[in-house]
Amino acid sequence: MSFEEIILPGITLIPVLGVVILLIWRKATKTQAAIIGIVSEGFALLIPLLLYSGMKNNGIIAFSLPWIPNMQISFSLELNWLSLIFLLTEVLVTLAAMIYSLGEKTGEKNSNYYYALLLLFSLGMSGTTLADDVFLFYIFWELMLVASVLLILVWGHGESRFKVSLKYFIITHIGSLLVLISLITLYVNFETASLSELIRQAHTLPVNLQTLLTLFFIIGFSVKMAIFPLHIWLPDAHTVAPMPVTIILAAAMLSMGTYGVLRFPYALFPIDTIQPFAIWMMIAGLVSEVYGALMALAEKDIKRIIAYSSVSQMGYILFGMGTLTLRGMEGAIMHVVYHAIVKALLFMVVGILISVTNEREIDKIGGLGMKYPALCISAAIGVLGISGMPPLGIFNSEWMIFAGGFDSGISIALTVMTLLGSIFTVIYALRFFGGIFFGKRSPEDLPAKAPLALTIPTVAVMIFLLVEGLLPGPLLSWAIRGLGTIFGGSG
Amino acid sequence: MSGLFEFVLPAAVLFAGAFLIYLVSRVFRLSNRVEAVLTVVILIATGVLLILQLQGMPGLLQNPEAVFGADPPGGIVFVPNAVGTFILILGTAIGILVSVYSGEYLSRDSRYLHYYPLILLTLMGLMGMFMSVNLFNLFFLTELVTVSVSALIAFRYRREISIKAGFKYLIMSSLGTMIMLLGIYFVYRSTGDLNLTGVLAKPDDLTRIGAACFLLGFSLKAGVFPLHTWVPDVYGHAPSAVSGLLAGVVSKSMLFVMPVICLRLGMTERELGIYLMVFACFNMLVGSIRMLRQRLLRRFLSFSSIAQTGYLMFGLGIGFYYQLDQAFSAGLYLFLVIAVMKSLAFLAAGIFQHHTGTQDMEALTGIGGILTMPALCFSVALAGLAGIPLLAGFTGKWLIFTAALATGDIFAIITLVIFLISTLIGLGGYLPTLVRQYLPLTESQLAAKILNNPVKSPGWMLAPVILLALLVVGIGTYPAPWINLVEQVMKWMLI
Numbered sequence: 001m002s003f004e005e006i007i008l009p010g011i012t013l014i015p016v017l018g019v020v021i022l023l024i025w026r027k028a029t030k031t032q033a034a035i036i037g038i039v040s041e042g043f044a045l046l047i048p049l050l051l052y053s054g055m056k057n058n059g060i061i062a063f064s065l066p067w068i069p070n071m072q073i074s075f076s077l078e079l080n081w082l083s084l085i086f087l088l089t090e091v092l093v094t095l096a097a098m099i100y101s102l103g104e105k106t107g108e109k110n111s112n113y114y115y116a117l118l119l120l121f122s123l124g125m126s127g128t129t130l131a132d133d134v135f136l137f138y139i140f141w142e143l144m145l146v147a148s149v150l151l152i153l154v155w156g157h158g159e160s161r162f163k164v165s166l167k168y169f170i171i172t173h174i175g176s177l178l179v180l181i182s183l184i185t186l187y188v189n190f191e192t193a194s195l196s197e198l199i200r201q202a203h204t205l206p207v208n209l210q211t212l213l214t215l216f217f218i219i220g221f222s223v224k225m226a227i228f229p230l231h232i233w234l235p236d237a238h239t240v241a242p243m244p245v246t247i248i249l250a251a252a253m254l255s256m257g258t259y260g261v262l263r264f265p266y267a268l269f270p271i272d273t274i275q276p277f278a279i280w281m282m283i284a285g286l287v288s289e290v291y292g293a294l295m296a297l298a299e300k301d302i303k304r305i306i307a308y309s310s311v312s313q314m315g316y317i318l319f320g321m322g323t324l325t326l327r328g329m330e331g332a333i334m335h336v337v338y339h340a341i342v343k344a345l346l347f348m349v350v351g352i353l354i355s356v357t358n359e360r361e362i363d364k365i366g367g368l369g370m371k372y373p374a375l376c377i378s379a380a381i382g383v384l385g386i387s388g389m390p391p392l393g394i395f396n397s398e399w400m401i402f403a404g405g406f407d408s409g410i411s412i413a414l415t416v417m418t419l420l421g422s423i424f425t426v427i428y429a430l431r432f433f434g435g436i437f438f439g440k441r442s443p444e445d446l447p448a449k450a451p452l453a454l455t456i457p458t459v460a461v462m463i464f465l466l467v468e469g470l471l472p473g474p475l476l477s478w479a480i481r482g483l484g485t486i487f488g489g490s491g
Numbered sequence: 492m493s494g495l496f497e498f499v500l501p502a503a504v505l506f507a508g509a510f511l512i513y514l515v516s517r518v519f520r521l522s523n524r525v526e527a528v529l530t531v532v533i534l535i536a537t538g539v540l541l542i543l544q545l546q547g548m549p550g551l552l553q554n555p556e557a558v559f560g561a562d563p564p565g566g567i568v569f570v571p572n573a574v575g576t577f578i579l580i581l582g583t584a585i586g587i588l589v590s591v592y593s594g595e596y597l598s599r600d601s602r603y604l605h606y607y608p609l610i611l612l613t614l615m616g617l618m619g620m621f622m623s624v625n626l627f628n629l630f631f632l633t634e635l636v637t638v639s640v641s642a643l644i645a646f647r648y649r650r651e652i653s654i655k656a657g658f659k660y661l662i663m664s665s666l667g668t669m670i671m672l673l674g675i676y677f678v679y680r681s682t683g684d685l686n687l688t689g690v691l692a693k694p695d696d697l698t699r700i701g702a703a704c705f706l707l708g709f710s711l712k713a714g715v716f717p718l719h720t721w722v723p724d725v726y727g728h729a730p731s732a733v734s735g736l737l738a739g740v741v742s743k744s745m746l747f748v749m750p751v752i753c754l755r756l757g758m759t760e761r762e763l764g765i766y767l768m769v770f771a772c773f774n775m776l777v778g779s780i781r782m783l784r785q786r787l788l789r790r791f792l793s794f795s796s797i798a799q800t801g802y803l804m805f806g807l808g809i810g811f812y813y814q815l816d817q818a819f820s821a822g823l824y825l826f827l828v829i830a831v832m833k834s835l836a837f838l839a840a841g842i843f844q845h846h847t848g849t850q851d852m853e854a855l856t857g858i859g860g861i862l863t864m865p866a867l868c869f870s871v872a873l874a875g876l877a878g879i880p881l882l883a884g885f886t887g888k889w890l891i892f893t894a895a896l897a898t899g900d901i902f903a904i905i906t907l908v909i910f911l912i913s914t915l916i917g918l919g920g921y922l923p924t925l926v927r928q929y930l931p932l933t934e935s936q937l938a939a940k941i942l943n944n945p946v947k948s949p950g951w952m953l954a955p956v957i958l959l960a961l962l963v964v965g966i967g968t969y970p971a972p973w974i975n976l977v978e979q980v981m982k983w984m985l986i
Binding site for chain 1: 892918969974975
């Protein structure tokens with residue numbers, strides 16, 4: 001076993017160690033708990049970077065240990081280019097949220113449990129991206145759900161959090177069950193739970209079964225992506241959750257659905273099986289895009305506006321994947337990353353706004369532009385970013401997605417409509433920005449400065465967004481390699 | 492005759508122990524706790540003997556029967572039953588925990604003298620039911636279980652509701668044994684023999700009617716729809732410790748006795764499979780739907796228990812209908828995890844009631860802040876029953892899924908869909924109940940307020956509950972040895 005194979009499981013095990021320490025150390029203050037959280041999460045960032053050179057040589061790094069031998073289930077992890085992209089996105093978002101969390105109120109009581117759950121949430125996601133065993137995949141997949149539900153349940157806002165978290169759990173669990181049925185069908189048919197083994201063999205399944213499983217996978221993962229009309233859990237869950245959790249939910253967890261679609265139906269079955277779904281994915285993407293944007297336009301609660309914008313943005317991603325072209329899918333993967341950064345930035349801005357104004361309705365906030373310049377600039381960059389303004393990242397990915405749409409030859413009209421639909425994104429984004437930072441000055445007794453602990457991570461994310469947008473090269477090459485992992489280089 | 496000793500020794504220990512404990516406690520006026528400890532000692536001895544028996548199972552199976560008394564037809568025949576031994580080991584283990592728990596739980600009762608012997612007799616009767624294929628013997632032992640259990644249910648006889656529950660169980664269960672008696676009549680009339688040493692050579696209509704009678708009788712005792720009506724009343728109002736033992740092991744094990752007798756009487760495996768699968772659907776749906784609207788905590792658990800009986804029947808049904816060995820293992824594994832989770836749930840619910848005097852779910856809102864540890868363990872049980880990964884229930888769900896999908900048959904798939912619907916509805920029951928424990932208190936939620944401050948439960952009650960909770964997590968995270976064991980037991984059974 002090489003050095004790389006040995007340190008790979010550290011991505012999941014070191015956060016587990018962090019969780020154990022946090023559970024034992026009950027008297028940890030928030031800062032102490034945060035340090036443990038950030039350090040253990042930092043390892044999850046450090047290890048993939050250490051593995052990077054190995055990745056360049058081999059393409060994948062795998063680790064496997066028998067777990068339940070009589071069920072052919074093992075603790076297998078695999079790092080490939082596709083999982084690397086999602087893993088880094090998720091870990092970075094979690095780190096940003098953990099740091100941001102230090103500046104706000106959430107988790108001042110029981111901080112050790114709070115950070116332990118954040119770590120578990122992130123562990124669920126990194127495990128999901130790494131798992132090379134369908135049993136293990138599902139366990140991580142549900143861990144992600146359970147941890148996030150607990151975070152909303154305990155630290156969420158308002159009395160409604162119990163109902164909201166229940167709704168969130170049950171609806172997303174229905175999606176998970178569809179995924180579970182498909183996973184077990186594969187497992188039963190090939191008597192192995194190893195994903196890489198399944199990818200080698202799955203094309204031998206009867207075509208009807210392949211189609212059915214693809215359907216289940218796509219619907220199941222679309223629930224997580226909050227594609228219309230499966231999005232109903234999202235607005236409430238995002239609104240009620242404490243801000244750091246909202247950031248992770250919106251920026252990282254939603255895209256796990258994307259990863260699922262790419263890793264399962266796309267990687268398992270030949271392109272002919274997926275072809276019939278392409279147009280439906282594009283239509284669902286378009287509908288989600290427009291619906292999310294319109295709802296964002298109609299909302300008054302600033303947190304809900306950004307929450308609905310996620311529904312809209314996931315629509316672009318699904319559309320990109322539906323094109324079934326290399327460009328479209330590269331665009332979708334890049335969009336996952338850019339969306340994560342932009343969405344984290346926007347929610348951080350919203351968090352600061354709520355903390356300085358104590359107000360969530362857009363009508364009651366206004367004219368803050370001159371008072372909080374750093375906040376204003378961050379928000380401006382975020383808003384321009386989400387509207388797809390060059391050179392900010394989303395411009396690149398949307399370009400690719402639309403190019404994919406035209407390439408695909410499935411329906412030019414749909415692509416044109418999606419392109420035109422993006423105008424709604426610009427409208428709600430500008431309304432959000434204009435309503436808050438221009439116009440009539442809202443209540444007088446506002447603090448003179450936005451809290452520094454919140455502003456610093458926000459500005460950092462903003463700078464990161466600018467850099468990413470200007471240098472899309474590495475990300476694009478990773479995305480191409482990632483698609484190579486799925487399609488064996490051919491596309 | 493050889494091998495007889497190993498067969499009957501554990502049962503003999505239990506039987507002798509029951510009377511010995513009663514006598515010793517009576518004569519020396521032992522306290523509740525001392526009697527509990529004595530019971531634990533006897534149960535541990537029985538458990539060790541049973542484990543030895545299970546280890547020696549391959550040897551035992553080469554000597555497939557032992558005769559007690561004269562030769563058949565006058566004598567009585569025992570056969571080794573690997574599944575029975577396995578279930579009894581589990582039953583003994585849970586019996587140990589229940590006895591320890593009762594050391595505190597019965598602290599306010601005066602009549603504890605009878606309690607522990609009755610537990611021993613119940614287990615002894617159950618053990619006998621698994622081993623005996625002599626119908627008279629079976630009838631006798633079934634009645635032993637019925638009577639002991641009824642007495643245990645009505646243990647707190649000063650409360651009218653306990654008497655009602657005990658009486659209901661007695662009536663319903665006796666009805667079951669009566670039907671079995673009728674079955675015995677048919678079989679005897681046809682064959683002139685009560686010893687079922689193997690599958691009947693020439694099953695005729697009469698023996699098949701006899702088989703149907705046994706099927707009905709066991710179904711009633713297992714709580715199969717529509718004969719499940721006694722379940723909520725009994726589990727809801729019996730002492731919690733008794734409910735834990737009943738719901739966890741005793742009732743559900745009837746599903747594993749049933750095939751032994753029915754198949755020997757000429758019922759085909761397909762028939763049994765269809766019966767189990769069709770009624771499993773009813774059990775799963777009725778249990779999970781009725782669970783949603785319960786106000787009393789233990790009634791809620793009872794309906795979830797009805798649903799779980801359905802899950803077990805589903806597993807066994809697939810096994811019989813499609814001759815699928817892995818489905819039997821799935822069923823037995825499910826039995827194991829349900830026994831652990833269910834007894835955990837009942838014991839934890841008992842702690843709530845012990846301290847607050849109520850089992851009204853509304854009144855118990857916010858109990859998590861007061862009885863922290865029991866509430867945490869109860870949450871583990873509920874999450875496990877809901878099938879959350881890394882807890883014991885999930886692997887069971889996975890195995891059942893696997894078995895059903897492996898058949899590739901539409902009948903199994905339809906049943907699987909119903910299973911899925913049932914687990915989803917179940918989530919709607921388990922999760923709110925779990926969450927409710929941690930809700931902030933309002934004015935009306937008094938029970939939790941009675942205690943007001945965090946209460947430390949006595950170790951006698953807490954230790955078994957914590958142990959079971961650890962087991963739920965342990966089996967869930969590392970199921971490999973348990974699955975191995977279950978598969979091994981099933982292999983012996985199916986030879």
